Amino acid sequence: MKKKLIVIGIESSCDDTAVSIIKNRCVLSNVIIRQRIHKQYGGVVPEIASRLHEKYLILAVNKAISYASINKNQIDAVSFTLGPGLIGPLLVGASFAKSLSMGLKIPLLTVNHVQAHILAHFIQNANMNNTYPEFPFLCLMISGGHTLIVRVNDFFQMEILGSTLDDSVGDAFDKIARMLGLSYPGGPLLDHFSINGYSKKFRFSKPSVKGLNFSFSGLKSQVLQLVNKKLQKDSFFVKKNLSDLCASVQNIIAEMLLEKVLKATLKTGIFRVALAGGVSANNEIRRHFILFARKNKKWEIFLPKKEYATDNGAMIAITGLLKYEKKIFDSMNVTPYSKLKTF
Structure with missing residues (x-):
């Protein structure tokens, strides 16, 4: 019997600290902590966003694990946003994901943020019509x-x-x-x-x-x-x-x-x-x-569905899961990038 994969997704490309856990294509938890402070500046301040990601990530991960009703040792892989996005926030997410991967001794999976938005359509029941789009x-x-x-x-x-x-x-x-x-x-x-x-x-x-x-x-x-x-x-x-x-x-x-x-x-x-x-x-x-x-x-x-349209950890987790199934793993030497690269 094929093992049901459990993947955690970490999203920190801008000002939302988002963590999700999925099992196969089903979302077990989807935690988003929004940084409201940027409203007073009329836009996202990267330095403030970075500091708040440092503060919120461990809280978001613990909440995601708790809401998913699993043990952290049941997680099979860590996926995270490598880019594009704001470099400071991306570096915080990357460092956290690498540490989690090493601590749990599980594979690391990098995710293209734009690609993840598209692949959110392959989360179970993520579409308004609850079906997956066929290729192409x-x-x-x-x-x-x-x-x-x-x-x-x-x-x-x-x-x-x-x-x-x-x-x-x-x-x-x-x-x-x-x-x-x-x-x-x-x-x-x-x-x-x-x-x-x-x-x-x-x-x-x-x-x-x-x-x-x-x-x-x-x-x-x-x-x-x-x-x-x-x-x-x-x-x-x-x-x-x-x-x-x-x-x-x-x-x-x-x-x-x-x-x-x-x-x-x-x-x-x-x-x-x-x-x-x-x-x-x-x-x-x-x-x-x-x-x-x-x-x-x-x-x-x-x-x-709107919870999967805006930035969220579930889209990162599903992309990581799809990469895991194709055995596309990454090393600890990966570096975040700010501009969109070709797919």
Whole structure:
């Protein structure tokens, strides 16, 4: 009888200290400790994030083991985020994972953070429809650091078909939110205030970008110009129109993303489409893709449940488990990296 693998996943690429334990593909525990302090600085401060990871990691690991109702000696391997991300926080996670691996005398598995977001779809019941996407499929990977269209041929055979030429979609959301006087992180607040807004109230043009690439800098400029112009006439313009502004921004971004993915499906002939990354939790983006898939029967859409869309340890654990099954192990000499490497 095949042994049921138990893998612990450690995620520390930014400001969330996340640890998860999975058995086969089933999540036994998924602990996330959020660092709220960064809100007062308007963004993540790497030095503070690093110190808090040092403080929280042992607590998160102990909680994960307790919630999973296992003994630490039952863990078969340690997986952790090697990159991309903030170097300081990554180094803290890497050092902790290496120590845990040595202490328990179990294999070490490094994980590409972006790849892990995509492979979160292979956690048991991680999708809204509780099924796994078949290979090959296309994945729109959208987060605070990345905006990519990826062709996924196998667990570890992925090809980037398109990416952003400037800001990531998550960064664009945060910067536009700041223009509207909203605090950090701005993306979830835009989503919240857009609920009662009219998405056609303010019209923004889409950039002309060739191929499957994206650009969001022009949209930021349009929003800034609109806000500055209107504020000269009415100092309460943003306050009066906040919901409509948020809804209009979200609508145009959702349209931009959907149009590029549609182009990718026609180019590749692949109509299985998955969304991944923190911004895939955005309600307007999800709504656009769901409605389009309902009208286009060729499409199969895979949306992650929101707890597996934002940064979490489960996506690191499942990627580690899949690497373990293929006997892809790592040495203690691995070094974290900040920029996305090719898959």
